[in-house]
Each structure stands twice: as C-alpha cells, then as structure tokens.
Amino acid sequence: MTDIGSDQVGQQQWLRKVGLFVSAGSSGLDLSQMRIKFKTNQSDLPSTPNYAVIRVYNLSDDTTKSVQKEFTAVRLQAGYEGGSYGVIFSGTIKMVRRGRETPTDTYLDILAADGDIARNFSVVNTTLAAGATQKDQLAATTKALGLPAGYTPDLPAGALSRGKVLYGMARDRMNDIADSSNCTWSIQNGQVQMVPLTSYIPGEAVVLNSNTGMIGLPEQTEDGIKTRMLINPRIKIGGLVQIDNKSIQRAFLGGSNLFATGRLETLPGLLPKVTDDGFYRVYVCEFTGDTRGLEWYADLICLAIDRSAPAVNSVQANG
Numbered sequence: 001m002t003d004i005g006s007d008q009v010g011q012q013q014w015l016r017k018v019g020l021f022v023s024a025g026s027s028g029l030d031l032s033q034m035r036i037k038f039k040t041n042q043s044d045l046p047s048t049p050n051y052a053v054i055r056v057y058n059l060s061d062d063t064t065k066s067v068q069k070e071f072t073a074v075r076l077q078a079g080y081e082g083g084s085y086g087v088i089f090s091g092t093i094k095m096v097r098r099g100r101e102t103p104t105d106t107y108l109d110i111l112a113a114d115g116d117i118a119r120n121f122s123v124v125n126t127t128l129a130a131g132a133t134q135k136d137q138l139a140a141t142t143k144a145l146g147l148p149a150g151y152t153p154d155l156p157a158g159a160l161s162r163g164k165v166l167y168g169m170a171r172d173r174m175n176d177i178a179d180s181s182n183c184t185w186s187i188q189n190g191q192v193q194m195v196p197l198t199s200y201i202p203g204e205a206v207v208l209n210s211n212t213g214m215i216g217l218p219e220q221t222e223d224g225i226k227t228r229m230l231i232n233p234r235i236k237i238g239g240l241v242q243i244d245n246k247s248i249q250r251a252f253l254g255g256s257n258l259f260a261t262g263r264l265e266t267l268p269g270l271l272p273k274v275t276d277d278g279f280y281r282v283y284v285c286e287f288t289g290d291t292r293g294l295e296w297y298a299d300l301i302c303l304a305i306d307r308s309a310p311a312v313n314s315v316q317a318n319g
Contacts, residue, residue, distance in 0.1 A: 012083025115187030
C-alpha cells in the first residue's frame with residue numbers, strides 16, 4: 001500500500017461516503033442512503049469489547065420493525081467518494097431503540113459490540129501433546145473463540161516438554177498466551193489480533209498533517225499522543241502513523257506531580273515519549289460521523305515507536 005500525495009488526499013477527503021448494512025445469515029438490508037450518525041470506540045485492550053452507537057433517521061415502520069426483530073449483525077463503512085473507503089466497525093447488534101427528535105424526525109439507535117459473544121462466553125477444553133508450541137496454543141484458543149485470526153506475529157518457538165490441558169474461558173487463555181509472548185490481544189472487526197508490545201502491524205505509516213486531514217494540533221498527554229483528523233479507514237488499531245513532531249504540543253503537568261524532585265519535563269516515566277522520527281502506534285481510535293452534519297472525525301491515542309531500535313525497545317510508552 002502506498003501513501004497518497006497531499007493534494008490528491010485533500011480532493012479525496014471532500015465527498016463523504018457511508019455504508020451501513022444490517023444482516024442475519026444470508027439476508028440483509030442496506031441503510032446507506034439514510035441520514036446516519038455514529039460513534040465507535042476501538043482499542044488495543046481485551047478487557048472491554050469495541051462498540052459502536054449508530055443512529056439512523058426516518059426509517060419506515062416496516063424497516064424499523066425488521067431491524068428490531070430480524071437482524072443480528074451490523075457493518076459500518078466510511079470514507080470518501082473516489083478515495084479511501086472501508087470498514088470502520090463490524091459487530092453484533094446488542095440493543096435497538098426507537099425514538100423521536102422532533103415532531104417530524106424519528107430515529108433508530110443501534111448499539112453494537114465487536115466480538116463480545118466470543119469474549120464473554122467461549123470456553124476452551126482441549127489437550128495439547130508434548131512438543132506443542134505457542135502457535136499451537138493460539139490456534140486451539142482461537143478455534144474455541146470461533147473467530148478467524150487477524151494479524152498475529154511470529155510467536156516464541158519453544159515447545160512444551162509435556163502435554164498441557166487448555167481449559168477455561170478462552171479469553172483467559174488468550175491473556176496467558178499474550179502475556180507469555182509479550183503481546184497484546186484484542187478483537188478487531190470480528191478477527192482475533194495479536195500485536196507485540198514492542199512493535200506494530202506491518203505496513204506503511206499513515207501520514208498525519210494538515211494536508212492529509214489532521215485537525216488542530218496533536219497533544220502530548222499522560223495517556224499518550226492525542227490527535228484528531230478527518231475519518232480515514234486506513235487507521236487501524238496497532239497500525240502505524242507518522243506525525244510531525246514540531247506540531248505536537250507538550251504536556252503541562254501539575255497535581256501530585258508537584259511533589260516530584262526536579263524539572264518535570266525532564267523526569268523519565270511521567271509522560272509518553274515524543275520520538276525523533278515521528279512514528280507512533282495507534283492504541284485507541286474513536287470514529288465520530290454525521291452524514292448531514294459537521295462531525296467527521298477520528299480521535300487517536302498513540303504511543304511512540306523507534307523503528308531504528310531493536311524490537312524489544314521499539315515501543316516507548318514514557319520517556
């Protein structure tokens with residue numbers, strides 16, 4: 001995948017495009033032509049499923065009843081006519097609410113979660129023979145989750161000296177595998193994803209600047225480097241972005257940090273690192289959009305990556 005030139009990107013981020021599809025088995029319904037508002041929350045944490053809240057305006061009574069009673073899954077796509085366009089959320093419908101904003105405008109709210117059923121209810125119950133590897137354990141646990149595997153790195157090659165029983169909640173076994181492999185794991189758009197703590201998903205960085213849709217100035221916070229940009233479906237959890245470090249506004253600390261000795265900006269461990277080359281890994285992404293309103297944003301929280309460092313030192317949470 002190659003980066004698009006600044007001028008071309010600007011043109012391709014002009015005409016918004018949304019796809020909203022609800023389905024159950026082989027049947028489905030396309031709601032893309034309606035006014036749609038949405039907010040998604042996606043992160044690299046396995047403790048809470050990713051989720052989306054989607055509002056669709058002025059559906060007919062028959063369509064509303066179909067969504068309420070028949071359909072179980074939702075897929076949301078966003079981007080631009082003739083430009084970057086793709087899936088930004090896919091999940092299971094958890095709740096549907098019907099309401100009215102004005103005497104003439106009705107809405108249907110859809111609350112959806114990504115991989116919540118697999119995470120909350122899947123149980124693994126199998127035995128691995130001596131000689132099984134971390135890769136074998138991952139395959140067995142992913143099978144128990146009932147989800148396809150997304151990106152996974154090369155896991156440690158060590159083999160079990162004797163057989164092992166995998167039993168219990170599949171999410172707990174995934175936690176064990178991730179911890180022992182120095183990785184994080186999560187469910188992203190219905191796929192099980194593992195990314196090393198010290199690395200990122202392979203691929204070219206998405207360049208963030210004013211020409212490619214960045215809004216305002218990025219900010220260094222205690223959580224990470226925060227930035228807002230126009231929606232870009234190429235942004236992925238665990239993926240790589242590049243930010244001009246000169247534009248990053250440095251944090252201004254206070255509170256309990258006032259008890260620290262020395263100049264706060266020079267103390268290690270207090271703030272996420274700002275890299276020399278501007279490469280960062282995406283840990284949190286929130287998409288917010290309105291097909292007939294002003295909102296069309298991606299809010300990111302990122303941590304620094306030093307691509308010239310050894311793999312064990314590439315992600316730098318705090319400097």
